[in-house]
Amino acid sequence: MKPYELITILGPTASGKTSFAARLAHSLNAEIISADSRQVYRQMDIGTGKDLSDYEINGNIVPYHLIDILDAGEKYNVFAYQHDFHQAFSQICRRGRTAILCGGTGMYIEAVLKGYRLLDVPENKELRSRLENKSLQELTQILASYGALHNTTDVDTAQRAIRAIEIADYTQVKNAHKTDFEPLNSLIVGIDIPRDIRRKRISERLHSRLKEGMLDEVQQLLAQGISPDDLIYYGLEYKFVTLHAMGQLGYNDMVQQLEIAIHQFAKRQMTWFRGMERRGFRIHWLPYDMPAEQRISQVTAWYNHT
RNA sequence: GGGCAGUUACCAGAGUGGCCAAAUGGGGCUGACUGUAACUCAGCUGUCUUUCGACUUCGGUGGUUCGAAUCCAUCACUGCCCA
Numbered sequence: 001m002k003p004y005e006l007i008t009i010l011g012p013t014a015s016g017k018t019s020f021a022a023r024l025a026h027s028l029n030a031e032i033i034s035a036d037s038r039q040v041y042r043q044m045d046i047g048t049g050k051d052l053s054d055y056e057i058n059g060n061i062v063p064y065h066l067i068d069i070l071d072a073g074e075k076y077n078v079f080a081y082q083h084d085f086h087q088a089f090s091q092i093c094r095r096g097r098t099a100i101l102c103g104g105t106g107m108y109i110e111a112v113l114k115g116y117r118l119l120d121v122p123e124n125k126e127l128r129s130r131l132e133n134k135s136l137q138e139l140t141q142i143l144a145s146y147g148a149l150h151n152t153t154d155v156d157t158a159q160r161a162i163r164a165i166e167i168a169d170y171t172q173v174k175n176a177h178k179t180d181f182e183p184l185n186s187l188i189v190g191i192d193i194p195r196d197i198r199r200k201r202i203s204e205r206l207h208s209r210l211k212e213g214m215l216d217e218v219q220q221l222l223a224q225g226i227s228p229d230d231l232i233y234y235g236l237e238y239k240f241v242t243l244h245a246m247g248q249l250g251y252n253d254m255v256q257q258l259e260i261a262i263h264q265f266a267k268r269q270m271t272w273f274r275g276m277e278r279r280g281f282r283i284h285w286l287p288y289d290m291p292a293e294q295r296i297s298q299v300t301a302w303y304n305h306t
Numbered sequence: 307g308g309g310c311a312g313u314u315a316c317c318a319g320a321g322u323g324g325c326c327a328a329a330u331g332g333g334g335c336u337g338a339c340u341g342u343a344a345c346u347c348a349g350c351u352g353u354c355u356u357u358c359g360a361c362u363u364c365g366g367u368g369g370u371u372c373g374a375a376u377c378c379a380u381c382a383c384u385g386c387c388c389a
Contacts, residue, residue, distance in 0.1 A: 013344085036344090037342090037343065037344070037345090038344055047344095048344085075342070076342080077341060077342050077343090078340075078341050078342085078343080079341065104344085105343070105344080106339095106343080107339075107340080107341080107343055108343085110340085111340070111341085114340080116340045116341080117340075118340070118341065119341085121341075123342080153338095153339055153340065153341065154338055154339050154346085154347070154348085156338080156339090156346080156347050156348070157346055157347055159342090159345080159346060159347095160339085160341090160345090160346060160347080163341065163342065164341085166341095167341065233342075233344095233345075234344070234345095235343090235344035235345065236344045237344080238344085239344085260332090260333075261344085262344085263333095263334095264333095264334095265344055267334095267335085267336090268343090268344090268345095269344090271336075271337060271338080271339095272339085272343090274337090275337085275338080275339085
């Protein structure tokens with residue numbers, strides 16, 4: 001069996017994966033590569049639950065990558081992630097250290113582990129405005145007219161169909177090259193947390209983040225000129241708090257709806273991880289409440305024995 | 307004490323004699339996803355059954371009727387108004 005090239009730690013939000021990954025990294029003299037589609041943004045700290053203090057173990061900062069690499073409001077996507085991941089990964093390898101991929105964005109994790117072949121397709125505003133008012137049926141026809149589909153994403157909504165057309169169109173016109181990253185052999189560890197405890201933690205964490213100034217964080221982003229729509233697109237915290245800031249949602253409704261949305265998000269994350277297992281990834285689940293030292297020695301043993 | 311309104315599945319809430327296991331929304335569960343993924347979308351959600359279907363439900367009880375969530379009586383509870 002081929003030796004592991006890295007360790008992946010995954011789990012739903014509020015499962016404690018970051019603090020575990022940091023302790024593990026500290027113990028293995030490893031570095032962490034984040035797999036979180038929202039923590040890439042600077043100034044989006046409380047709402048994305050960055051908890052940068054988690055990376056400090058016994059006074060040492062565990063090196064981490066792909067956090068705070070973009071300004072809020074900028075665009076990011078799987079392609080960029082795949083690229084950035086490999087840049088960080090090869091640096092870490094060059095230093096002779098172990099890389100720990102840790103995060104909750106299932107698609108980003110799968111993209112790098114599986115070696116998705118992607119193309120850097122920028123947003124095509126002209127194309128989008130042209131497709132804006134078309135029905136899903138029309139869009140499906142347009143997409144079909146491009147011939148071979150370049151992906152297998154469910155094209156079940158106009159939004160997804162438009163992006164698929166954008167990609168098909170770009171592929172044709174520019175004749176661009178796809179990324180060519182190899183799949184990676186990773187030990188995958190999942191943090192297993194019972195649903196009721198996960199839900200309880202999510203609720204508690206939401207309330208403490210509100211106390212920590214989550215509303216101010218959003219206010220500040222708005223004050224800097226970031227458009228409400230962009231913030232709303234970021235989802236969850238940024239969506240509901242922005243709606244509240246814009247006067248479209250009362251405080252209590254915001255808290256209530258946001259809490260529900262985060263629970264639903266955590267469920268979707270689990271659906272993705274189970275899907276990965278169905279697609280052939282072996283995930284080693286460890287209980288969320290197993291003592292850290294025990295988890296570290298277990299993971300270390302798995303990692304070394306491949 | 308008197309008057310009126312109400313009591314429907316986890317919640318909200320339609321339904322006012324047969325087409326009702328009961329609209330719709332929310333929640334919950336399961337799932338899809340190689341492209342903005344903290345997105346977006348789909349299915350299920352009384353019980354048993356893979357399906358067909360069978361069975362038990364619409365506050366309790368007792369009636370009317372071929373047939374009742376729907377009509378009548380009565381009891382209980384809730385809300386509002388008058389005392």
